[in-house]
Amino acid sequence: MLSPVTPEFLAPLQASLPEAVFRAEPTGYLTEPRGRYQGQGTVLTPGSTDEVAQIVRACAQARVGIVPYGGGTGLVGGQIMADGPAPIILSLERMRAIRAVYPSENVLVAEAGVILADVQAAAEAEGRLFPLSLASEGSARIGGLLATNAGGVNVLRYGNARAQCLGLEVVTAEGAVWHGLNRLRKDNTGYDLRDLMIGSEGTLGIITAASLRLMPQPAQHGTAMFSVASPVAALELLALTQAQLGEAVSAFELIHRQGFDFLAEVGPEITPPFATPPEWTVLIDLGLSQGVDPVEALSTLFEAAMEAELTDDGVIAQSSAQRTALWAIRENIPEANRRIGSVSSHDISVPLSEIPAFIEQGAKAIAALGELRINCFGHLGDGNLHYNVFPVQGKSRADHEDIRGKVKETVHDLVHSFGGSVSAEHGIGRLKVNDMTRYGDPTKLVMMRAIKTALDPLGILNPGAILDPL
Amino acid sequence: MLSPVTPEFLAPLQASLPEAVFRAEPTGYLTEPRGRYQGQGTVLTPGSTDEVAQIVRACAQARVGIVPYGGGTGLVGGQIMADGPAPIILSLERMRAIRAVYPSENVLVAEAGVILADVQAAAEAEGRLFPLSLASEGSARIGGLLATNAGGVNVLRYGNARAQCLGLEVVTAEGAVWHGLNRLRKDNTGYDLRDLMIGSEGTLGIITAASLRLMPQPAQHGTAMFSVASPVAALELLALTQAQLGEAVSAFELIHRQGFDFLAEVGPEITPPFATPPEWTVLIDLGLSQGVDPVEALSTLFEAAMEAELTDDGVIAQSSAQRTALWAIRENIPEANRRIGSVSSHDISVPLSEIPAFIEQGAKAIAALGELRINCFGHLGDGNLHYNVFPVQGKSRADHEDIRGKVKETVHDLVHSFGGSVSAEHGIGRLKVNDMTRYGDPTKLVMMRAIKTALDPLGILNPGAILDPL
Incomplete structure (x- = not known):
């Protein structure tokens, strides 16, 4: 059983650690983006790996829980411990050094508290690309991004956060x-603890720094939005795009008309690229090497797609401003969703070829639960959809409290029946612990519990995240 | 303490499993490619995952060791248990089904016993590429390739075996x-057991099947060999090549003149592309998307490299036959090395920017040990060199028994001092257990031991590989 943080527990730490470690007020650390959890605990902000280790040793000795805290942008409550003995909230925000950049190696070493946008900027300053990119990049921190194996819009080409990491510094x-x-591309000396820590959401160790892989910057970018006749056509267009352009395809996002309708209904205001939004649209982003003209490449693609009857309308960005405008549509859909207020949101993935059947069966299953609207959009190229269910106009989220659980269960059961995942990129946190138990492979759960017990026998690291507390 | 296999142990298995499981003679399973270990044990060849599980349960009950066996091509003794109570050698060779191919998802599901070349062919039959490629691809099996996280020539572009795997079926x-x-690209539901199993060399579980990621086939291939003035110039040429051609660079291999000299001295006979081999050469391989002419791309690169004084001679393949001829040089160097007979071979990696200093200091350190020849070649793009030390002409491997240990230690100490790895792609097996203990991070070793104990508390899985037996 864990002990709560007490003044007696804190006193020796206050005596030995700098004042800056204690300056933070808990306000702001106790809520999360969707406002569903209310946290508790004492915030500590260590300035170095040694200070993190010292705090962890004190917690281990007193068996006090530790909730590691990055940018606080997680959507599954991994950064918020609402119940149990008050923990230490260990925020890495003061560990913000980019320790080194090795442009000739395409490597950058960042501490856990560095904000994603700052890593992107540091890479760009050296003529390199750090390809991880997501909506919260202005506040999400490297430690949290790795601890949750974050995804985003460039996974199709560059992989998720895991794929960007060469090495870790971790406090056990x-x-x-x-x-x-x-800083090695290849190292087969023993178990892959790096990938085990990545995605373990602070339950197996605390990431204090990471060596990250940089990429060459594409010489040219191209962006287009094509209507597609159906999800089947969208998948065929994806295959055609990859056949023509290979790894140059950085993003391939699916947008349902509902997204355009929500934007028109509640904003943010955007300039629609089509007079009437098609039922399905895809947003295609290319990063091309030297000598390939993006507009030409996308025109060739569009013609082939027309010929194959996959599309009948399209917009190809002719300038950087037009690229930004097309992306703004995709990027503002989550904000429109927030303004409408979902009954239930789902971050799911299914095998690529099952997407059309999933979308069809999902619509039927949701319709059977009541009059609702579905906004289904996301990273089609990764098989990762944000499948969110909303009230109809004139009703609100609050009017559907009674069916929220049923909606979630219906969607997740369907995802599971297709061999999919009920958490494609957001993680388990505390929100989806029961889902994992319900849908997870029993042998996997046994192994996970064994590993947790082996690496954190006292159960002090992010108690209740991913697995029920010991 | 483990128990040896006995007739009493085998009797109930013989009663319940098909005869085919027992047909294999141990001959051929007890030696390894370099002839340094002599194994022991009883070979079983289960035909299904259930049969594997049944055998493992029997071994767990009697505490009998299990050595998982793939194609037998490993170079570090992971597949050979020379000491201790006679184990079961569990060969996956009869599990050779490709269970499914999903071309539209770029996914293939193969059992552990499928030979790499057969996976490549199955992908090609669907117009896809399975990019893992290495010298032993005609006999190495998927289970072993994943268990050892194999590398090869395409890691620069496509990653190692780990990067090709989406999911696993494993017997614990x-x-x-x-x-x-x-078959998902994104799945953040719990700990990354997949990557933990990959590279664990059969010590944490037995891989029985894998879902594998396929890639689009490049529309065109290009191959060239350029002289380079020095390892520094080779690295600058790598940067230039990647700047011009991005991810199209599939391989970037470094060859020292010693390789050409060995081929001339002992064969296999090859056609040298240069009248006089330069001291350093790089072999560049491109896989290009539609619309980019490989010869033109490589000519542009060559001109820029000339202008930057990185090269003064080069050969660009004008045909598929010429491509094969250039690759034959690289691929025959290991055979020439075998014919010469190395004093000591090392599969090492160092951070990319440290390679020139490592090569320079390595030459000095080896020269201090005696009159020896160094053949340094390999996957420069990955920072992975095969750094092999040979006798001079007229002397043999046997003449240097006394300094072999010292040579290895000298090379590995130097690698370690540069922040490198003493096993870049071959793994630890039994050959490098002491190296890992010597050079490994102590906290990492503690965590590895804890995980091994958690997942294999009886110590029956590949005893003595990676970690000393329990």
């Missing part, structure tokens, strides 16, 4: 430091 | 089956 549950910040 | 040390064969 005992307060020891694993110095694993290697 | 208890004989339970983890059904993790998902």
Whole structure:
């Protein structure tokens, strides 16, 4: 059983650590973006790996829980511990050094508290690309992004957060430091603890720094939005696009008309690229090497897609401003969703070829639950859809409290029946612990529990996230 | 303490499993490619995942060791248990089904015993590429390739074996089956057991099947060999090549003149592309998307490299036959090395920018040990060099028995001092257990031991590989 943080517990830490570690007020650390959890605890903001280790050792000795805290942008409550003995909220925000950049190696070493946009900027300053990109990049921090294996819009080409990481520095549950910040592309010396830590949401260790892989910057970018006749046509267009353009396809996003309708209904105001939004649209982004003209490449693609009857309308960005305008549609849909207020949101993935059947069956299953609207959009190229269910006009989220659980269960059951995942990119946190137990492979759950017990025998690291508390 | 296989142990298995499981003679399973270990044990060849699980349960009950066996091509003794109570050698060779191919998803599901070349062919039959490629692809099997996280020549572009895998089916040390064969690009539901199993060399579970990621086939290939003035110039040429051609660069291999000299000295006979081999050469391979002419792209690169004084001679393949001829040089160097007979071979990686200093200091350190020849070649783009030390002409490997250990230690100490890895792609097996203990991070070793104990508490899975036996 864990102990709560007490003044007696804090006193020796206050005596030995700098004042800056204690300056933070808990306000702001106790809520999360969707406002569904109210946290508790004492915030500490260590300035170095050694200070993190010292705090963890104290917590291990007193068996006090630790909730690691990055940018606070997580959507599944991984950063918020609402119940149980008050924990230490260990915010990495003061560890914001970019320790080194090795442009000739395409490597950058960043501390856990560095904000994603700052890593992107540091890479760009050296003529390189750090390809991880997502809506919260202005506040999400590297430690949290890796701990949750964040996704975003460039996964199709560059992979998720895991794929961007070459090495980690981690403080273990005992307060020891694993110095694993290697800059190597290949290292087969023992178990892959790096990937085990990535995505473990702070339950197996606390990431304090990471060596990150940079990429060459594409010489040219191209963006287009094509109507597609159906999800089947969207998948065929994806295959055609990849056949023509290979890895140059950075993003391939699906947008349902509902997204355009929501934007028109509640904003943010955008300039629609089509007079009448098609039922289905795809947003295609290319990063091309030298010598390939993006407009020409996208025109060739459009003609082939027309010929194959996959599309009948399209817009190809002719300038950087037009690229931004097309992306603004996709990027503002989550905000429109927030303004409407979902009955239930789902971050799911299914095998690519099952997407059309999933969308069809999902519509039927939701219709059977009541009069609702579905906004289905997202990273089609990754099989990852944000499948969100909304009230009809004139009704609100609050009018559907009674069926919220049923909506979620219906969607997740369907996803599971297609061999899909009920958390494609957001993680488990505390919100989806029961889903994982319900849908997870039993042998996997046994192994996960064994690993948790092996690496955190006292159960002090992010108690209740991913797995029920010990 | 483990028990040896006995007739009493085998009797109930013989009663319940098909005869085909027992037909294999141990001959051929007890030696390895370099002839350094002599194995022992009883070979079983289960035909299904259930049969694997049944065997593992019997071994767990009697505490009999299990050495998982793929194609037998490993170079570090992971597939050979020379000491201790005679184990079951569990060969996956009869599990050779390609269970499914999903071309529209770029996914293929293969059992552990499928040979790499057969996966490549099955992908090609669907117009797709399975990019893992290495010298032993005609005999290495998928299970072993994943268990050892194999590398090869395409890692620069496509990543190592780990990057090709979407999901696994694994029999645990208890004989339970983890059904993790998902076909998803994104799945953040819990700990990354897939990557933990990959590279664990059969010590944490037995891979019985894998879902594998396929890639679009490049529309065109280009190959060239350029002289380079030095390793520094080779790195600058790599940067230039990537700046011009982005991810189209599939391979970037470094060859020292010693390789050409060995080929001339002992064969295999090849056609040298240069009248006099330059001291350093790079082999560049491109896989290009539609509309980019490979010869033109490589000519543009060559001109820029000339202007930057990185090269003064080059050959660009004008045909598929010429491509094959250029690659034959690279691919025959390991055979020439075998014919010469190395004093000590090293599969190492160092951070990319440290390669020139490593090569320079390595030459000095080896020269201090005696009159020896170094053949340094390999996957420069990955920072992975095969750094092999040979006798001079007229002397043999046997003449240097006394300094072999010292040579290895000298090279590995130097690698370690540069922040490198003493096993870049071959793994730890039994050959490098002491190296890992010597150079490994102590906290990492503690965590590895904890995970091994958690997932294989009886220590029956590949005893003595990676970690000393329990």
